[in-house]
Amino acid sequence: MFEDLKWLIELQKVDRAIYQLTGEERTIDSKITRLNSEIEELTLNKLKSVRKQKEYFEDKESYQEDILDHERILGQKKSDLDNEKKTKKEHIKREVKKLEKALQVFQDKLNKLDEENHVLEEDITDKEEKIEELKKRIKSKNTKINKIAKTNKEEIEKLNRKKKRIEKKIRKPFLNHYYRILNIRNGIAITYVTPDGLCNGCKIHIPYQFQQKIKLSEDYNICEGCGRILVTDNFLD
């Protein structure tokens, strides 16, 4: 058999073992990534509510100033009512009514703002609680990952030493191609032709002549579909 290929197959066996040993870590890791993006989204939405709340405080302040102004003028008018001559009184009364109406409008607006703020307040608290909960979950997942990594440490180190020994026997261009495919194809860089004549990696049909060539194992044969190295037998099972 083609010498580089022989060693690449040995390397793939070791890499497969490492991939399987680290499988749970990878699964947990991708869950952590998802939880982190949930936190990111919640934080962004919370910031929106906080910004709205800032607007609320500014609006509230301006309405309160309006109310104070109107109350001051209203007080003035009411005391005018006691002092002015009768002819002017009707006019002042109308003004008082107008001012009272305006005051009511401001007060209503203020009440509505308070209600809206209450909703914002609840929304912010709710998001903060959710973020805390997610952080706790991430923490426990990290603990789990560390525990698994610790358990597997010795085995992984052993496999890595074996990898180093095998790598030395393979020429650089073959090794580089192998690792490139391994990284983009979920830990499988070498696969086989199924009895139906398909690449077991990507299920593309392998032409008969190419199958015969692969059987000879005298060359480095690459699947046109997935870029994996093709061999005849399923050596991983």
Ligand SMILES: [Zn+2]
């Ligand atoms: Zn393929």
